[in-house]
Structures are given as C-alpha cells and as structure tokens.
Amino acid sequence: MEIGQLIKLERQRQNMKQEYLASGICVPSYLSRIENGLVKPSEDIQHHILMRLNIPLDSLKSEINQEKTIHFKTQFKTVINSRNKQKAETLQLDIHNYIECHPFEPNRLTLLLIETRLMLMLPDKTINIRNNLAILVEFKKEMDPEQLFYLYTIQGIVAYQNNQFSQASELFAQIFTLIKNYRMEDWEMAELYYVSSLSLLSESRYIMAIDYVKSALSYFNQELLIERSIECLIILGIAQIDTGVLKEAIATFEKAKEISLKIDSSKYNGKIEHNLGASYSILGNQNQALYHFQNSLDIKTRPDDKIVTILSLLKEYHKINDVQNAIVWLERGFEIISYLSGESKNFFKSHFNIYRALLLEENNIISIFKEALAYFEEIQDYKYCFIYCQVLAKRLADKKQYKQSTIYYQLGFNYNLKLSHVTNWEELS
Template sequence: MNIGQLIKLERQRQNMKQEYLASGICVPSYLSRIENGLVIPSEDIQQHLLKRLNVPLDALNNDGDEAKLSYFKAFFKTVINSRNKLKANSLFQDIRTYIEEHPFEPKRLTLLLMETRLMLMLPNYLNQVQANVIILEEFKKEMDTEQLFYFFSIQGIIAYQNNQFREASELLTQIFTLIKSYRMEDWEMAELYYISSLAVLSESRYILAIDYVKSALSYFNQEILIERSIECLIILGIAQKHTGVINESVLTFEKAKDISSKIESSKFKRKIEHNLGACHSLLKNHEQALLHFQNSLSENTNPEENLLTILNILKEYHKISDIENAIVWLNRGFKLLNLLPEKTRTFYSSHLEVYQAILLDKHDLLSTFKKILKYFELKQEYKYCSVYSYVLAQKLAEEKQYKQATIYFDLGFKYYLKQLNITSWEELL
C-alpha cells in the first residue's frame, strides 16, 4: 500500500473525517488526492498528517515484520480450521496490538481482513464488523485475488448470519469464479466449500450442498479435524434427507453419532438425535423417531431448540393418533413460549395453535386458521400457508362445510404455487 492509502486506512480506522484531518494542514480536496494516490505529499505535510493521526513519524520507514506476519497467517489457519474461540480471541488481540504499534504496516489490508474474519467468530465484536467492512469496501479495487477471496468470504458469512441466503450464495459463487486461475491453499478451499454448503442448503439446493460438503469433508478427514468432520456429516445428512435418500441419511447421522461418541463429545448430540428422529419419522418408524426426538430434548437447555423438538414430538404423536400424549406435549410447548424472545414466539405459537384447534376441537377453528394464515403470509412462509390451508379444508369438509372447504383447497394450491415461485400452470408441465 502507498502512503496515501495507509493514511486513508488509518484515518478511517480512527473514524476521522477528511475535513478534520486536513484542517490547518491542507484543503480536504488535496487530502483526497493524496489518499487516492494522485499526488505524493511533501515531507512537511506528511509529518503534520501523521501527527494529527497520532502516528510516530518513523512509521513510514516500517518495512513490516515478515516473521510476525508468517506467524499470524499460520495461527489464522489453525483458528479457522479448529473454530476455537479462545484461540480466535488471542489472535485477534495480537493482531490489534500489532496494528496499533505498526499503523503503517505494508500488509495492513491483509491484517484488517484477518481481524474482520476473526470478529465473525467472536460475539463481543460482531457490532464492529460492519465498520470494518465499510473500510474494506473502499479498498476493494486495490485488493489482490487472495484478499478478494477473504473479502467476499466475509461478506458471504455476514449475509448467511443475517439469513440472506441467496445473497450469501451469490457472493460465495463469485469466489469460485474469482479463483479459477488462482490456487488457494487446501484449508482455504475447504472452508469455502463448508460455508458454501451451508448457504446453498439454506436455499434448498440440496444436490449442490452435497457436492460442496463432500469436498470440505474430504479435507477435514485428511487433516483429522474431527469436529469439523462431524459438522460436515450433519450437513450431508440433512441434504440427503431432503433429496429423499432417507436410509443414506440415517447412515450418515449414525456415523456422526458414532464419531461423537468415540471422542466423548456431546456438542453435536442434540442436532444428530433430532435429525435421526426426523429421518425415522419419514420412514414411519414412529417409536424410533420419538426415541431420538426425546434423546435430543434431554441434551438441550435452549428454549427455542427445545420447543422445536417438542413440536416434532407433538406431530409424531398426532400422526399415530395418540391424542392423549399429543395434548401432553402441546401443553409442554405452550409452557415454553414465554421463555422465547418476542421475534420468534409468534412463529412457534402459531404452529401450536394449529394443533390446539385440531386436538381440542375448538369451535373458532376458522378464525384461528385465518389468523395463522395471515401471519405466515406476511412472513412469506408459503409452505406453511399451503399446508395449513389444506388442513383447514379437510376439517371443514369433515364438518360438511363443503363450500368453505373448496375455498381453502383452492387457496392451499395457490400458496403451493407461490412457494415454488410459479406464476402459470404451464410451468408445472
């Protein structure tokens, strides 16, 4: 990076306006030209700018500490591979200290990228990520291929964490295009495949998710990164389940369970047991499904995850017409609602109210379902709109309200088309 870029980067890091830095030294337009590399400032102006930035005058003579940078890169690889938050925090603090002591380090942009990537692993610093991203965006044109790799990865992870799955997928796809003629290291590619598998899985692109996660799994197995391998097996099992190869999915989750048991880790047990329950439910192995769901519940103290499992147990008992147990689990679900944050409480209460209306034969069935359908339509959750319209239509037909039943059968099909993003029946052919 040249002198102007380093001045700009340090000014932005300090959240300092151009007008303030330039005040009494030069006009802001001249500072802008310096920062954009259009002019080289005189030694006198350089010194005044450095003093205003509280940067030592000899900072410009710093050629960087190559040994330190090599150490950072090696440690960064270990942190990303292991996902160890304690190590991530240690490296983050080391990089911050180094940047403060070497504000004009020539590899400053790479260090900023590493710092930002580590922030994504550390909850205490997540609110600072966007400020770094804004700075990085300013230097996008100056980035080399490796730096762009990390920048797009950071943006993809942020989009994924914000549930913007399509945007995340598009950003990560850009990386694959970017590096077609550039060789990234195997661990970097494994991380890209892993993140990409999560993004496309969330978009319901299950075949691509399988391809990506298998590539990541191959590296993690080779490097004996056991927990990362288990994470990949869970993603693989979920994708297999959604593509209809349920028996393969069961084998994948059983493998993940076996590995977890061998390393005596309970970290993934809840997720593995829950997904085994879902698989056996699809296979109509109801007793096994209930056993796995309850195993999942016993391993978990998170109210939202508990409620998700309770909903699945409730569904399973309703499937086998065990109304007594279904009502028991319905009541357990309602008791947990108050422990949920407001933004997710309505989502779960809506599902529970459906079963309450069905199981307790509520007379206000129609108004209950109308309220629930309105909620899911506003959320654009057309899958639930479609299913619950069909459920309501069936209940209305049972009560011989055929005209109303017809309306909701038709509405359910329209929601189904919306779910598939289909605008005309010809697209179904």
Template sequence: MEYGKVLRFHRVKQGLTQNQLAEGIISPAYLSKIENDQTVPALEVLELLYERLGLDFQEASFNHPSKEKLKEWYEAIVFKRTEDANKLKEELLQQKETLNNHHVYIFFKLFCIRHLLLENEVQEAYEVWEDIRQHKDTFDEEMHFYYHLCSGLLKYYEGSFDESFQALMEAKNYSSSITIEPWEKSDLFYLLALSTSQANHISASVFYADHALEIYQNHYDLAKSADCHILQGINYSNLKNYAKAFENFHLARKIAMQTQALNQLSLVYINIGTLESHLGNRESAITNYQKSLDYNKETDPTFDQFDLLTTIHSLIIEHYRLNDVDGCMEWIRIGEEKLNSFPSKVYQLHYLFYKKAIMKDDDIADFLEQTVIPYFQEKKEHVYIIRYSMVLVDFLEQQRMYKKSSSYLRLAIQLLNKHSHLGGILL
C-alpha cells in the same frame, strides 16, 4: 511498497478528500495518480503527505509487522476456539500497528467480521463489513480472498444462499493465486457445501463436502469430519437417497461419540428424527428427537437453544400427527416453559398454533391470516409461509370461503414453484 494504496487507505480512514490532503504539497490530479500507483513520487513528497496524515514515513514504509498473530487469531475463529479467539483479539488490539498499519488493519477488520459472526453479533459484523468496503480498491489478492469469503458468510446469515455461493466462488477464484493453509482450503470447501446445500444445488454441495471431508480426514480432524458427514446426510436426504443419508448420519454419530461432542450428537439425532419423519416412521422420529434432547443440555457449553426449541417443535408435530393430544399438549407446555428462558417469536407462534389447533379455537383462521403468515412473510421464511398457507386453505374451505382460500393456495403454489425444495406438509 505500494505507497498509493497506503496513502488512499489512511486518507479515506481519516475522512479527507484528495484536495485536502494534496493542498500546498501537490495537485489533486497528481495525488490521484499516486494513489492509483500510476507514478512513483519523490521521497520528499511522500514524507510531506505522510506527515499531513500524522504518520511516521519510515515506520509506515518499512515496518511490516508479522501476520502470524493475525493468522493464529483467524485459525482460532475458524475452529471455534472462542476463549483463544477472544484472548488473541485483545492482544492484537494492544499493538499499535493493528489499527495504524494499512496491511495489518485490513486483515484485522476482515477477520473481525468472522469473529463477530462466531459471537452471533451479526449486525456488528455487517457494520464492520460496510466500513471495510470503502477500502476495497486498496486490497491485494489475499485481502480480496478474505473479503469475498466474509461476504459469502454474511449473505449466508441473511438467507441469501445463491449470493452467498457466488461470493464464496469469488473467494475460491482468488485462492488459486495466493497461498492458503490446508485447513483454510477445507474451510472454504465446507462453506461452499453449506451455501450450495441451502441454495438447493445439492449435487454441488455433495461435491464440495466430499472435498472438505477428504482434507479433514487427511489431517485427522474428527470434529470437522463429523460436520461434513452431517451435511452429507442432509444432502442425501434431499436427494431421497435415504440409505446414504443414514450412512452419513451414523458415521457422524460414531465420531461424535468418540470425541464426546454433545452438540454434534444432538444434531445427528435431530436429523435422523427428521429423516424418519419423512419416511412416516413417527415413533422412531419421536425416539430420535428425544435422544437429541438428551445431548442438548443447558449446562453444557455447546448448548444450542434453537436446536432445543426446534426439537420440541418437531416432537409437537409428531404427536399431533399421531393424534396423541396428551403428548402434544405436554410438549407444548415444555416448549412454552423454555420460551421463558429463551424467548423466540418464531417458536412462540409455532407452539401457539398447535395449542389452538388442539383446542379447536374459533379464531385459528384469523390467527393464521393476521399474525402467523404475515410474520413469516416479513421474515421471508418461505417454508413456513407455504405450510401455514396450506393449513389456512383447509380452514377457509371448511368455512366455504373459497375465493380467499384460492388466494392462499396460489401463494403456496407460487412459492413452491420458486423454491421447489421447500415442499412438505405441516400437519
């Protein structure tokens, strides 16, 4: 039993200083040695310290509740079984040890971060992460594994993909010295594949996705296998290996059809549409985007409003590129109608830009300069800063505003040099 870590955990949790806990029992210097496991104190001393913290020494020292329920909860979170995860969380909160036992509390809070992310409660997840950080020096190696994994996920959500990768690599390093389940290893590899793909380390992403896929296939996990094939399709698209990209998307589609995973089918068709768009196959891109909408139904529990709004945006772009004004305006109308149910500033700006472009509004340059580009700069959405800057360059040159035009051209070029994988044009 590591008494020092337990004492420090409860002292910090209760907001006490070492002087306050030690007063009248031992010196603060001696308490510091106990907390750092540099000495083993007499049982009488430990009993007094535990009593001051309001803890039962016998229970805190020798009663270590099983982590089986915690791991069951974590597994439900990882596999996105939301109903099971919510039920298990409530059961855990009914157990006194969940909040009072150092060992259980740390794991509960670490797993809670991922549960909150599953519920899309990102800010709350950050708050729990900040709270648990203060206990970091009481962690054992297993706790460090989950801490770095959750840190990597949070960095991914904030768009810091290189930092996400580094944190997940720390988790991978700790995983070699602890025992984790095969599904946890595959989950780690898949998260590494996601972060490296977004960080434009495409070869690394292919490597990790292959490792995750192998484990998922060995355990006949069809849903996760399909996720891996979708990711590999995106990776090979970025590598311009279009044959391998199509192969992976079709494999994902086959699995998703078999399991009737509507959300995955929607994602497959979005990505096939995007790939066809890159290849200049406008009609095929439109067909696949429309198929994506067929599977992303608002009545389905896996419905994703952002996939819906993204697909509508993509359809607007393809019709615009085909000079199909009626088709473009119809999808803008549908998109704006959906925004009434699913408000999104990002897509509001996208849709409004195309409406202004089609209507040839005189204020479109001001709209881009004063509203659109500043918004995406604030959000650090580099891809849209680049694309809308290039559009603005054309408008400014038409107005013979060459000095201002060159400043936006420099902005786009600087971002392209820094984020080379964000190339492409909007119009």
C-alpha cells in the same frame, strides 16, 4: 498499501470525517485525492495528518513484516480448521493489538480481513463486524484475489447468519468464479465448501450441498480433523433426508454418533439424536422418532438448541393427532422462546404462532398465517412459505372457504417456483 490508502483506512477506523481530518491542513478535496492515490502528500502535510490521527511519525518507516503476517496466517489456519473459539479470541486480540501499534503496516488490509473473519466465531461482535465491513467494502477495488476471497467469505457468512440464504449462496458462488484462475490453499477451499454447503442446504439445493460437503469432508478426514468431519456428516445426513434417501441418512448419522463415542465427545450428540429423530419421523416410525427427539432434548442445554427439538416434538405429536401432548410442547416452546433473541426469536415465534392457531382453532388464523408468511418471505425461506400456504389452503378448503383456499394454493405454487429457482413455467418440463 500506499500511504493514502493507509490514511483513509485509519481515518475510517477512527470514524473521522474527511472534513475534520483535513481542517487546517488542506482542503477536503485534496485529502480525498491523497486517499485515492491521485497525489502523494508532502512531508509537512503527512506530519500534520499523522498528528491529528494520533499516530507516531515513525509509523511511516514501517516495513512489510512478512514473518509476522505469515505467523498470523498460520495461526488463522489452525483456528479456522479447529473452530476453537478460545484460540479465535486470543488471535483476534493479538491481531487487533498489532494493528493498533502498527497502523501503517503495509499488510494491514489483509490483517483487518483476518481479524473480521475471526470475529464471526465470537459472541457479541456484531457491531465490530459491521464497522469493519463498512471499512473493508471501501477498499474492494484495491483488493487482490486473496483479499476478495476473505471479504466475500465474511459477507457470505454474515448473510447466512442473518438467514439471508440466497444472498449467502450468491456470494459463495462469486468466490468460486473469482478463484478460477487463482489457487487458494486446500484448507481455505475446504472451509469454503463447508460454509457453501450450509447455505445451499438452507436453500434446499441438496444435490450441490452434498457435493460440496463431501469435498470438505474429504479434506477434514485427510487432516484428521475429527470434529469437523462429524459436522460434515451431520450436514450430509440432513441433505440425504431431504433428498429422500432415509436409510443412507440414518447410516450417516449413526456413523457420526460412532465417531463421537470413539473420541469421547458429546458436543454433537444433541444434533445427531435430533436428526435421527427426523429421519425416523419421515419413515413413519413415530416411536423411534419420539425416542431420539427426547434423547436430543435431554442432551441439549442451550435454549437456542432446545427450541429446535421442541418444535420437532410439537410437529410429531400434531402429525399423529395427539392434541394433548402437542399443546404441552407448544407451551414449552413459548416458554423457551422468551429466552431467545434476535432473528432466532422471530423465526421460532412464527412457527409456534402457526401451530397455536391450528391447535387452538383461533379465529384470526388467516392474519396469523399472513404475518408468518411475510416474515419467511422477508428472510427468503421459501420452503416454509410453500409449506404453510398449503396448510392454510387445506384448512380453508375444509371450512368450505374455497375462494380464499385457491388464493393460498396459487401463492404456495409461486413460492415453490422460487424454491426451485424456476422463473418461467416452461422450465418445469
């Protein structure tokens, strides 16, 4: 990076306005020209700018420390492949401290991108990530393909974590276009295939999700990254459920379970049992479904994990018209929801509100559904928009409210078009 860009980056990191940094040194417009590489500042101006940024003068003499950058990148690869949060925290702190001590390190932009990517693996880093991204976006035009790869990946993961699945998929698609003429390393491509498969799965684009997760699985198997392979098998199994190949899905989950037993790891058992329950539920084997859901719930410890299976138990009992047990799990769900936070709380509250309206025959059922539909539309989760429109339309039709029922059948159809990424009815043929 040039001197002007490094000044701009450091100023933004310190949340300092151009007017403040320029005050008494030069006019803000001249500082802007320096930061944009249009002019090179004199030594006197550089000296005063560094003093105001509280940066030692000898920082300008920093040379590219390729060995240090290579060292950080090697560790970064290990952390991403292993998804080890403790190692991620250690490396993130090491990079942060290095940047603090070497504010004019020429590779600083790349290091800031790596640091931000590591933060995505750590709790309570939301504000730091947001601040770093605001800085990084300012340098988008100056980034090379590798740096853009990192930036779009970070933005895609943030979008996915915020349940903005379409936006996440679009960002990951941009990466594939970006690197057509640029060769990324195999481990980076495996991670891209992995995170892309997650967003595609959430968007109900199952065939592409299967292709991508199989590509990631191939790399993780080759590198003997067993836990990452288990993660991929779980994603593959879920996609197989949604494409209707249930026996294959069960075989995939059983394979994941077998591998977990071999490496004596219980880390993914809750997810595996849950998805075995989901597979048997669709097959109509309620006893097996309830058995695996209960196993999953017994294994899980975190409220965010438990709520997923509690919702499935509620659905299962509601499906077989066991109202008494359904209400039991409805109440359990609302108890757990109180321990959730952020988007997770809003997401599950919307589901449980709908089931409460259905089970308790609440009078304001339309307003409850409308509120839930507005939420799912906002996060672009068109699958649940479609499902709940059909549920409400049928309930209204059963009560002979045919005009209202027709409205929601039509609305559900429109959501299904969005879910299928269809813009014109001709594309349905």
